[in-house]
Amino acid sequence: MATAREWLTSWTRVPGVEGLVIRGTQQRYLPGARALYKVRRRDTTEAVIGAVTGTVRQPQTLVLGRLDAAGTLRSVGRSTPLQPEAPRELADQLTPARPGHPWGGVRLMTSWGSRTPLDVVLVEPALVAEIMVDTALERGAWRHPVRFARLRLDVEIADVPPFGADAEPVGG
Structure with missing residues (x-):
């Protein structure tokens, strides 16, 4: 969790990067499904x-x-x-x-x-x-x-x- 917070703060300073796309650690990739979440920095x-x-x-x-x-x-x-x-x-x-x-x-x-x-x-x-x-x-x-x-x-x-x-x- 601390790593994700640090990424949200530091990586979103890069032009064009608006946030993080995340999924649960136990969640598997589902092609064509909207199972990921975008967290925007505010x-x-x-x-x-x-x-x-x-x-x-x-x-x-x-x-x-x-x-x-x-x-x-x-x-x-x-x-x-x-x-x-x-x-x-x-x-x-x-x-x-x-x-x-x-x-x-x-x-x-x-x-x-x-x-x-x-x-x-x-x-x-x-x-x-x-x-x-x-x-x-x-x-x-x-x-x-x-x-x-x-x-x-x-x-x-x-x-x-x-x-x-x-x-x-x-x-x-």
């Missing part, structure tokens, strides 16, 4: 909340972004559905977007690689979320949904890792 990091699905008062998922080198907020991922307590916490903090939101007129998609537009409500990009992410990045965005962990009211937007950065927590 890290925590921060991103800016730029939009939500649902409403500002009852958000269902978060659409997250990070600033690129030019200071433009770029979409980096979407969260899984929020846990029951999170919408109440977020509703007290989220503010509807004012004119000039960086994603105004931008079509956000339902998932990575999808061509189906996502129905979102833009919010002021003023809040930082701590998120749990896996290592699968493509063109600066996470390929799989991220998990909302908590709001980071102690972190400024400028302190969020830049667009394209791997999962490196700010701290705290």
Whole structure:
């Protein structure tokens, strides 16, 4: 077990390696059967909340972004559905977007690689979320949904890792 933990930590630092594929020690190989399990490494990091699905008062998922080198907020991922307590916490903090939101007129998609537009409500990009992410990045965005962990009211937007950065927590 300790060896597998060490592999999950060290080997997933290699670009393209997202996790481990495992099977039980007493389990035999079954050709064509889905008997193996993939365990993805998850890290925590921060991103800016730029939009939500649902409403500002009852958000269902978060659409997250990070600033690129030019200071433009770029979409980096979407969260899984929020846990029951999170919408109440977020509703007290989220503010509807004012004119000039960086994603105004931008079509956000339902998932990575999808061509189906996502129905979102833009919010002021003023809040930082701590998120749990896996290592699968493509063109600066996470390929799989991220998990909302908590709001980071102690972190400024400028302190969020830049667009394209791997999962490196700010701290705290």
